[in-house]
Amino acid sequence: xxxxxxxxxxxxxxxxxxxxxxxxxxxxxxxxxxxxxxxxxxxxxxxxxxxxxxxxxxxxxxxxxxxxxxxxxxxxxxxxxxxxxxxxxxxxxxxxxxxxxxxxxxxxxxxxxxxxxxxxxxxxxxxxxxxxxxxxxxxxxxxxxxxxxxxxxxxxxxxxxxxxxxxxxxxxxxxxxxxxxxxxxxxxxxxxxxxxxxxxxxxxxxxxxxxxxxx
Amino acid sequence: xxxxxxxxxxxxxxxxxxxxxxxxxxxxxxxxxxxxxxxxxxxxxxxxxxxxxxxxxxxxxxxxxxxxxxxxxxxxxxxxxxxxxxxxxxxxxxxxxxxxxxxxxxxxxxxxxxxxxxxxxxxxxxxxxxxxxxxxxxxxxxxxxxxxxxxxxxxxxxxxxxxxxxxxxxxxxxxxxxxxxxxxxxxxxxxxxxxxxxxxxxxxxxxxxxxxxxxxxxxxxxxxxxxxxxxxxxxxxxxxxxxxxxxxxxxxxxxxxxxxxxxxxxxxxxxxxxxxxxxxxxxxxxxxxxxxxxxxxxxxxxxxxxxxxxxxxxxxxxxxxxxxxxxxxxxxxxxxxxxxxxxxxxxxxxxxxxxxxxxxxxxxxxxxxxxxxxxxxxxxxxxxxxxxxxxxxxxxxxxxxxxxxxxxxxxxxxxxxxxxxxxxxxxxxxxxxxxxxxxxxxxxxxxxxxxxxxxxxxxxxxxxxxxxxxxxxxxx
Numbered sequence: 001x002x003x004x005x006x007x008x009x010x011x012x013x014x015x016x017x018x019x020x021x022x023x024x025x026x027x028x029x030x031x032x033x034x035x036x037x038x039x040x041x042x043x044x045x046x047x048x049x050x051x052x053x054x055x056x057x058x059x060x061x062x063x064x065x066x067x068x069x070x071x072x073x074x075x076x077x078x079x080x081x082x083x084x085x086x087x088x089x090x091x092x093x094x095x096x097x098x099x100x101x102x103x104x105x106x107x108x109x110x111x112x113x114x115x116x117x118x119x120x121x122x123x124x125x126x127x128x129x130x131x132x133x134x135x136x137x138x139x140x141x142x143x144x145x146x147x148x149x150x151x152x153x154x155x156x157x158x159x160x161x162x163x164x165x166x167x168x169x170x171x172x173x174x175x176x177x178x179x180x181x182x183x184x185x186x187x188x189x190x191x192x193x194x195x196x197x198x199x200x201x202x203x204x205x206x207x208x209x210x211x212x213x214x215x
Numbered sequence: 216x217x218x219x220x221x222x223x224x225x226x227x228x229x230x231x232x233x234x235x236x237x238x239x240x241x242x243x244x245x246x247x248x249x250x251x252x253x254x255x256x257x258x259x260x261x262x263x264x265x266x267x268x269x270x271x272x273x274x275x276x277x278x279x280x281x282x283x284x285x286x287x288x289x290x291x292x293x294x295x296x297x298x299x300x301x302x303x304x305x306x307x308x309x310x311x312x313x314x315x316x317x318x319x320x321x322x323x324x325x326x327x328x329x330x331x332x333x334x335x336x337x338x339x340x341x342x343x344x345x346x347x348x349x350x351x352x353x354x355x356x357x358x359x360x361x362x363x364x365x366x367x368x369x370x371x372x373x374x375x376x377x378x379x380x381x382x383x384x385x386x387x388x389x390x391x392x393x394x395x396x397x398x399x400x401x402x403x404x405x406x407x408x409x410x411x412x413x414x415x416x417x418x419x420x421x422x423x424x425x426x427x428x429x430x431x432x433x434x435x436x437x438x439x440x441x442x443x444x445x446x447x448x449x450x451x452x453x454x455x456x457x458x459x460x461x462x463x464x465x466x467x468x469x470x471x472x473x474x475x476x477x478x479x480x481x482x483x484x485x486x487x488x489x490x491x492x493x494x495x496x497x498x499x500x501x502x503x504x505x506x507x508x509x510x511x512x513x514x515x516x517x518x519x520x521x522x523x524x525x526x527x528x529x530x531x532x533x534x535x536x537x538x539x540x541x542x543x544x545x546x547x548x549x550x551x552x553x554x555x556x557x558x559x560x561x562x563x564x565x566x567x568x569x570x571x572x573x574x575x576x577x578x579x580x581x582x583x584x585x586x587x588x589x590x591x592x593x594x595x596x597x598x599x600x601x602x603x604x605x606x607x608x609x610x611x612x613x614x615x616x617x618x619x620x621x622x623x624x625x626x627x628x629x630x631x632x633x634x635x636x637x638x639x640x641x642x643x644x645x646x647x648x649x650x651x652x653x654x655x656x657x658x659x660x661x662x663x664x665x666x667x668x669x670x671x672x673x674x675x676x677x678x679x680x681x682x683x684x685x686x687x688x689x690x691x
Contacts, residue, residue: 002305002461005519006286009528018276020469023269043486103451103504111417128476128487140503141450145443164472173433173468178299178499179450182491187443189405190483191358191374193381194252197405200357201412202443202489 024164036126036159037210043129047185048198049206053156059209060089063151066207067094067116072149076110076117078139082153083118099140110146117143118151121208123158125166130182131208132158132166141179150186150203156212226578232553233582242378246550249377253541256484257592274477275596277470278532285522288431288464289513295434299496301509309339312514316341316423316456317348319510323454325350325420329412331438331445332356333425334372334535335458335514337557338570341423352423353415355444357408364391370551372558373482373537378550412444422448422506426459427534428474429511432467436511438492439478441485446492455497455506461513462522462531474534477594482536517569520619526605527618530565532595537562539589539599545582554579561589565602568609574620577610581624650680 031039041051054062063086067075074095077083087096097114119139123132131152135141144150160166163182167173172180187202198204236242261267281288293303306312312335320328328345330336330352342363345352354363358375362368365387369375376384385399388407395407424445428437436457438445449455465471479485498505521530540546540560551559556567556576564579573580580603589599606618611630613622639649653676660675667674679687 001307002513002515002519003286003289005515006289006461006522009519009523011283018273018280018470020273020277020467020473023273023473027266047487047489099503101503104453107417107451111413130487130491135502135505137499137501137503140505141446142504145446145450162472163475164469167469167472176433176435176468176493176495178494178496178502179505180493180495181446182487183489184487185489187441187489189357189442191356191361191376191442192384192401192404193379194249194374194377195381195401197402199409200405200442200444201355201409201416201447 020164021168024162029161031126031161033157033159036161037156037212039126040124040129040159041210043127044131044185044206044208045129047129048188049129049185049208051208051210053212054209055213056211059153059211060086063118063209064090064093067151070116070149070205072115074113074115075151076114076143076147078119078136078143080120080138082120086118099143103140103142110142114147116149116151117145117147117203118153119144121152121154121158123160123166123170124154125160125163125182127162128182128184130163130184133181133183134177135179135181136177144181144183145202148199148203149205149207150183152183152206152208154208154210156210229553229555229578229582232555233549236549236553241380242550243548245378245380246547249374250541250547253484257481257538257541258484260480260484260486270473270477271594271596273473274534274594275532277465277474278534278595279529281465281470282462282522282528282531284466285461285464288466289461291431292429292434292464295431296511297434299434300499301434301436301496301511304510304512306512306514306516309514309516310344312339312458312512312516313341313344315512316458317344317350319454319456319508320345320350320421321348323420323508325454327415327419328352328421328423329355329415329419329444329448329452330359331422331424331448332359332375332440333423333458334369334557335425335460335516336423337368339458339514339516341458353412353419355412355415355448356440357405357442357444360408360412361387364388367552368557370559371537371540372535372562373540378552412447416444416447416451419448419452421454421456422450422452424449424455424457426457426463426511427478428471429459429464430466430468430471431464434495435468436494437471437475438490438494439475439488440492441489443490446490449492449494450505453506454508454510455494456510456512457494458512458514460531461515461518462533478534478536481538481592481594517571517619520617521566521569524618527569527602529597530569530602532597533562533566534595535562536594538592538594539597542588542592544584544586544588549582554582561599561603562597565597565599565606568606568618568620572620572623573606573610573618574623577606577620577624580606580610647682650676650682654678654680654683 121131186206189200342352361376370378389397427439497509546560567576610624
């Protein structure tokens, strides 16, 4: 019925097709990876995230140090190589919990007993300071949402200039997971008298470790 | 809130509500402050006028393109969503949309529904329908949670509790949330809301969300938010129901990039929101969380009426940023509740007549100075002032095209006055005579001229007409 009514409507003059790609191409900045990293860092720090540059060799120690400074006792990880590396080097400093069972079987524990979550970022966006996080079988959706602190590991080489370039160069339409996210800072709200407050429903803090080959 | 009854907006009620706000200095200060703040934040996001105009052109073209192909895109969206494992429902009316949601909730044996922000759910009176069926529907966006606690509706589409001061919210929390001491510290208030709602997310059976963009190409529902409650509602409960108007579809995923950018910058003056949540299906085999069922309810509720008219169709270009509201001098003075409908301000005035009929909403299309600010800031260039003028004509002219409630504002005296006016202005001799009569009889004009003199000096013709003044000058 709804479709029939829409089809019966007088056809509007077809507008010229918008060329979204051309808009972004014309505005491309020709930045190199370091410039994109700098722009990403400025933008996400403006949204109250912490960014630490690190190397493949030292990011885990950096993470343990930040976790200790913030009083983290329990850390939730997925089934990733990076998570396993954290477990291997933990040496009893944190209680590391693997997200390896369906949410239904441990919902209360997840909400009540986990201080921090750790995920990988698939990439990032320089223009808006956004992390691209694609939850998966290995890294379920709630690791990046329920714990009050979210640690993210980002490879500096995967930072795109803008969202359009991420979507088109990685061919997202053919590869989208059931849930894909852009995360651009800790959870926040301005619903009380336009005053920004962090930690509305999701993480209160977002800490990004950026892997640089030259760091 | 049953839409067909509460949404009733007889002009007396609208006027009375507006006057009540105008008489409240505290409310007026707080609206003015909020509007100035939002206008300034938005302005700071568009420092480069060329970039802004270019992006507007692009986004307007994308929205018009989507609407031009709407039936085809909706079919493509449905097919892609079904292939992704999402169940798609079509609802002609508010009642039908609620009945569909209720059937899903009952099948899920739901007692508690947690809701992310959804203006369409407000539009269809969702919470009321669930309450009648004995199911609690709890708002989880902090602004919506505050107004629900207060027993009110949102007064702004983006900032639902914009009419409340932190002191009022502090009192509300202390009174309504057991075990809460009075505090007007914003961080503490947010922390209280967070704790209450977290306990609810963990036990809710069904999550509700709106949709900002529905991508036909991929069958993806895009949700834009800062708080994370939208992600909670769409990730934790076993069943997720998304409710949206049929106009929210876009053709390609890549189209979301510019639309998302212009939306957040126009709405709250943020370069980006904390979360962009792209949902393309329920929990897949092997995944450990996410809803087992995802439903999309596509709501018409009068949208096809706007679509059928080549001019009024532009109403459906809207991406619900609220910039027109934030720049409206009328909204800034009377606030959202005075309008009495789900959508206040200019967008509410042009959209509500299609959802609820002109008979109940016509005063809203007259509640504008036609200053044009709404049209100037609209990121998708909806010609809002033109649409207001058109709807005014429809409201008084029953012979117009088939708009529900057209002619509801028609009045025989008014129409007689305008007919006489037209007659006088078409006939030079008659015009001369009438203006002569008026200038000579000016002392007979009443000092009290109804609504006009409530806030203005009375209209009294000049002692001498322009033609008399010119005649005098020539004589000298």
